[in-house]
Amino acid sequence: MNAEKQVIVALDVPDLSSAIALVEQLPQVHFWKVGLELFTSSGPTILEVLKSQQKQIFLDLKFHDIPNTVAGACRAAASYGVDLLTIHATAGVDALKAATEAVQIGAAQAGVKPPKLIAITLLTSISSRQLAFDLKIPLELPEYALEMALMAQEAGLDGAVCSPQELAQLRQTCKDEFLLVCPGVRPTWAEKGDQKRSLTPAQAIQAGADYLVIGRPITTAADPELAWKRIAEELTTVA
Numbered sequence: 028m029n030a031e032k033q034v035i036v037a038l039d040v041p042d043l044s045s046a047i048a049l050v051e052q053l054p055q056v057h058f059w060k061v062g063l064e065l066f067t068s069s070g071p072t073i074l075e076v077l078k079s080q081q082k083q084i085f086l087d088l089k090f091h092d093i094p095n096t097v098a099g100a101c102r103a104a105a106s107y108g109v110d111l112l113t114i115h116a117t118a119g120v121d122a123l124k125a126a127t128e129a130v131q132i133g134a135a136q137a138g139v140k141p142p143k144l145i146a147i148t149l150l151t152s153i154s155s156r157q158l159a160f161d162l163k164i165p166l167e168l169p170e171y172a173l174e175m176a177l178m179a180q181e182a183g184l185d186g187a188v189c190s191p192q193e194l195a196q197l198r199q200t201c202k203d204e205f206l207l208v209c210p211g212v213r214p215t216w217a218e219k220g221d222q223k224r225s226l227t228p229a230q231a232i233q234a235g236a237d238y239l240v241i242g243r244p245i246t247t248a249a250d251p252e253l254a255w256k257r258i259a260e261e262l263t264t265v266a
């Protein structure tokens with residue numbers, strides 16, 4: 028498979044100038060994720076920069092609020108003309124439905140294509156132990172992630188974010204067109220950091236990911252271009 032089509036690089040940097048420098052350093056990357064750190068520090072300017080370079084954009088703001096507030100945020104986010112947008116499944120089914128309608132309205136009002144709305148099932152930084160003992164969820168982790176994905180699918184969302192470890196099960200159960208976007212991906216040579224449920228890029232694609240989200244293994248590498256190249260080469264081994 029082709030890394031340029033399926034790898035989204037997380038632009039988790041503190042300011043606009045660092046973001047632009049990284050985008051210039053990695054011209055091979057076609058899909059960038061703008062998340063909470065960069066959007067909170069620098070606002071939507073980076074989206075214009077990326078669009079002017081014909082990049083695809085995942086706006087990862089992980090909305091989690093009551094339906095009315097989530098809908099307003101989704102209308103605003105959809106007006107930027109981004110490709111993917113996130114909401115937490117745990118906002119609940121009413122918020123998910125309201126968000127689904129709101130992205131259509133926001134995009135139509137702005138005259139842009141609506142983003143694919145995808146739901147976070149369970150953050151990849153949470154372990155089975157933390158799910159049970161800290162969050163007090165009385166389900167096995169894979170079952171919980173699947174329930175969240177199915178709720179999102181029923182609410183009309185376009186896909187879900189899950190860890191590579193739950194991918195195979197979600198791929199088997201969700202509709203074929205339901206997008207599965209997968210962070211928590213770690214090449215064997217990279218540090219895991221705070222990611223608890225990871226697999227390698229090749230394993231994640233083999234398990235059925237539509238997109239991989241990879242940040243620090245590339246962006247904080249001593250040589251980000253080399254790190255990208257190594258991941259791209261690893262992925263050429265996957266049919």
Ligand SMILES: O=C(O)c1cc(=O)[nH]c(=O)n1[C@@H]1O[C@H](COP(=O)(O)O)[C@@H](O)[C@H]1O
Pocket residue numbers: 037039060062087089113147149150151152188189210211212220222240241242243244
């Ligand atoms: O929504 C996300 O993208 C996301 C969900 C999740 O469960 N786990 C997760 O790590 N992410 C994001 O994916 C990226 C992973 O970055 P690295 O851990 O540096 O590869 C970060 O920008 C996270 O915000």
